[in-house]
Amino acid sequence: MKVAYLGPIGSYSYEAARRFFGEEREKLIACETIDDVFETIEENRAEFGVVPVENSIEGSVSTTLDYLLKSQVYIVKEIVLKVEHYLSAREEKKQILTIASHPQAFSQCHDYLRKNFKQAKLIQVSSTSYAARMCAEGEVDAAICSSFAARQNNLKILAGPINHDNNYTRFFIISKNANFEKGEKNKTSIIFSTYDKPGSLYKILAIFNLYDLNLTKIESRPAKTNLGEYVFFVDIDGFVDDEDVSDALKVVQRKSTFYKLLGSYSVICSDSDNKN
Numbered sequence: 001m002k003v004a005y006l007g008p009i010g011s012y013s014y015e016a017a018r019r020f021f022g023e024e025r026e027k028l029i030a031c032e033t034i035d036d037v038f039e040t041i042e043e044n045r046a047e048f049g050v051v052p053v054e055n056s057i058e059g060s061v062s063t064t065l066d067y068l069l070k071s072q073v074y075i076v077k078e079i080v081l082k083v084e085h086y087l088s089a090r091e092e093k094k095q096i097l098t099i100a101s102h103p104q105a106f107s108q109c110h111d112y113l114r115k116n117f118k119q120a121k122l123i124q125v126s127s128t129s130y131a132a133r134m135c136a137e138g139e140v141d142a143a144i145c146s147s148f149a150a151r152q153n154n155l156k157i158l159a160g161p162i163n164h165d166n167n168y169t170r171f172f173i174i175s176k177n178a179n180f181e182k183g184e185k186n187k188t189s190i191i192f193s194t195y196d197k198p199g200s201l202y203k204i205l206a207i208f209n210l211y212d213l214n215l216t217k218i219e220s221r222p223a224k225t226n227l228g229e230y231v232f233f234v235d236i237d238g239f240v241d242d243e244d245v246s247d248a249l250k251v252v253q254r255k256s257t258f259y260k261l262l263g264s265y266s267v268i269c270s271d272s273d274n275k276n
């Protein structure tokens with residue numbers, strides 16, 4: 001069994017993959033981008049993929065949402081990780097003029113960077129662990145990454161955690177097979193669009209209300225058809241086989257202009273950071 005993730009080793013996606021699928025490194029395929037993770041699954045080079053989808057500070061990872069819309073993969077599990085970022089460098093005393101990291105990580109450390117490194121050049125790269133590698137190779141003065149990635153690349157930790165408090169990222173495990181497994185805490189994710197008429201969205205939301213279903217997230221994204229046309233990503237509490245969920249979704253599907261079931265999955269929360 002192969003599992004694709006946003007690499008290299010030491011990214012938070014790696015940590016999520018490792019926690020769920022175990023340490024065995026031959027099993028894990030490091031990809032350069034989130035798009036590559038999806039493609040690896042689509043082309044049957046891996047059975048599962050691990051992608052970040054939402055962060056408690058910075059919000060959704062739009063690449064993941066957009067790929068879920070266009071791709072034929074399903075969400076089969078959610079993992080929530082506490083994310084703690086560290087400012088790391090090869091040497092302790094060197095002046096820091098350039099810092100590399102993932103754009104999400106920069107945003108999650110926005111206040112710290114404004115306060116301490118207003119003049120530094122922030123270099124956005126594909127993952128935090130890639131930033132750590134770049135720093136180790138002397139391409140930048142510092143990286144923002146996990147303590148694990150810093151250690152993997154023999155970097156010294158200069159400060160941290162430097163992120164905003166309560167920094168959690170949701171990851172999805174995705175697969176081509178709609179093998180939905182019920183756990184203790186379950187969610188179901190769909191995408192729908194509706195008519196460009198007064199009350200259309202309200203009428204769909206009324207269906208969830210009627211069946212007493214709790215929406216844990218709703219977000220609109222451009223439908224990528226015409227300006228002003230949107231799709232709605234909705235997560236609800238409950239498993240797709242639950243009577244109320246299944247009945248509600250049938251009605252939602254009938255009343256939508258577009259409908260897609262993204263998956264039904266259990267949620268695993270992992271509170272500790274990636275220090276090991």
Ligand SMILES: O=C(O)C(=O)C[C@]1(C(=O)O)C=C[C@@H](O)C=C1
Binds near residue numbers: 010055128129
């Ligand atoms: O760069 C990484 O380490 C990733 O796994 C990506 C990612 C993201 O895209 O949100 C994952 C978790 C953190 O929120 C920061 C970055």
